[in-house]
Amino acid sequence: MREGAPAQSTRSLRSLSASELEQLVLECGGKKYRAAQIALWLHRDDVESVDGMVNVPLELRSAISERGWVVEQMTEVGRQESTDGTVKWLYESWDGSKIECVLIPTEERNSICVSTQVGCAMQCAFCRTGRLGFKRNLSAGEILEQFVRTRRWLKERRPGSPALSNVVFMGMGEPMNNLDEVEKAVRWLHDQRSSNLARRHMTVSTSGVVPGIREFARRGIPAQLAVSLNGSNQEMRAELMPVSRRWPLPELLSAVDDYIAETGLEVTFEFVLIRGITCTDSAADELKEIVRNRKCKVNAIALNSSENEKLVSPSQEEIDRFFVRMGSARKFITLRQPRGRDILAACGQLAAQKGKAN
Ligand code: SF4
Numbered sequence: 001m002r003e004g005a006p007a008q009s010t011r012s013l014r015s016l017s018a019s020e021l022e023q024l025v026l027e028c029g030g031k032k033y034r035a036a037q038i039a040l041w042l043h044r045d046d047v048e049s050v051d052g053m054v055n056v057p058l059e060l061r062s063a064i065s066e067r068g069w070v071v072e073q074m075t076e077v078g079r080q081e082s083t084d085g086t087v088k089w090l091y092e093s094w095d096g097s098k099i100e101c102v103l104i105p106t107e108e109r110n111s112i113c114v115s116t117q118v119g120c121a122m123q124c125a126f127c128r129t130g131r132l133g134f135k136r137n138l139s140a141g142e143i144l145e146q147f148v149r150t151r152r153w154l155k156e157r158r159p160g161s162p163a164l165s166n167v168v169f170m171g172m173g174e175p176m177n178n179l180d181e182v183e184k185a186v187r188w189l190h191d192q193r194s195s196n197l198a199r200r201h202m203t204v205s206t207s208g209v210v211p212g213i214r215e216f217a218r219r220g221i222p223a224q225l226a227v228s229l230n231g232s233n234q235e236m237r238a239e240l241m242p243v244s245r246r247w248p249l250p251e252l253l254s255a256v257d258d259y260i261a262e263t264g265l266e267v268t269f270e271f272v273l274i275r276g277i278t279c280t281d282s283a284a285d286e287l288k289e290i291v292r293n294r295k296c297k298v299n300a301i302a303l304n305s306s307e308n309e310k311l312v313s314p315s316q317e318e319i320d321r322f323f324v325r326m327g328s329a330r331k332f333i334t335l336r337q338p339r340g341r342d343i344l345a346a347c348g349q350l351a352a353q354k355g356k357a358n
Helices: 018-027 034-043 060-068 129-132 140-157 174-189 209-220 234-240 249-263 282-290 316-325 327-332 349-351
Strands: 075-081 087-091 096-106 110-111 117-119 133-138 164-169 200-204 226-229 267-273 295-301 334-336
Touching: 018 034, 018 060, 034 129, 087 140, 096 140, 133 140, 133 174, 140 164, 140 174, 174 200, 174 209, 174 295, 209 226, 209 249, 226 249, 226 295, 234 249, 249 267, 267 282, 267 316, 282 295, 282 316, 282 327, 295 327, 316 327, 327 334
Parallel strands: 110 164, 164 200, 200 226, 226 267, 267 295, 295 334
Antiparallel strands: 075 087, 087 096, 096 110, 117 133
16 A cells, blocks of 8 residues: 555545434444534544544544544545646545546635546546546545545645635536435535535536436435536437437426426536537527526536547637527526646546546
């Protein structure tokens, strides 16, 4: 094992729900209220090891460690800082799996984009992660560790910068295919005793897994929903996103409408602009129809870079034309500036550079 590497344990304390943590404390001979103390160390105070929980009795800490439970499971194996302040980390977890997370700072806030799986099975044509293949789901502990480590890093390296207040589940992986662990992570981040992040500060993004969207609404998971639309009709979407062959666009939009009706919340559509494919007059006309009379907004972004030579970033002129064509629906759509271009901050790019996800 590399020096400084975490214990190679699958038992992550941050993966436990509050009731599971209580159960563990009781099994280890501790008093129930100690679970709340431990939860604060884990989720508010960003402790790195069981030993660091200094107000927890030594016997209880030892009993927890002897059962193989650890706090952190990942080692930093790469970090790149962009000239615009964006930082991308590559972590190696307990089994050698590699995952990425990205810090996106602005003057007002710090946001983080976390991974939810090692690799991804969805194979979207414009995404490098899709090419890495799928290895496994991340645990809630591994998802939360990305957040905690970034918060610690900010405190040490950028003191005085805004708090880490926004989380997007939009890194490597399809969150709806790992919903139990994503839910646990969201609920800890939302917990008042923990990071106390409001629902509007967390966004779970899906490529269009319809049963996942329905389950997300049913469970009342306290995060916003974003859908990677990336195609204004079924044919175009199926070409770019194989998920659309399984759950075609009309089915996806119907699940989105039910989500809006059930929760009363707005949905964000992500829309990548690609020359001659999604950035055309007809695509703008179709997108207009999709956003009309729907409680939604669209985040458009020009394709960053792609190894697929058929997929090319549009020129500024083409983007401007697309926006003009949106006409009165223009108010629903925002053009996001790609961040961290110089460090290939789009998901999967660092892992792709360093080889496969495992
Ligand atoms: S865009 Fe997201 S869902 Fe699609 S392959 Fe990449 S990581 Fe997976």
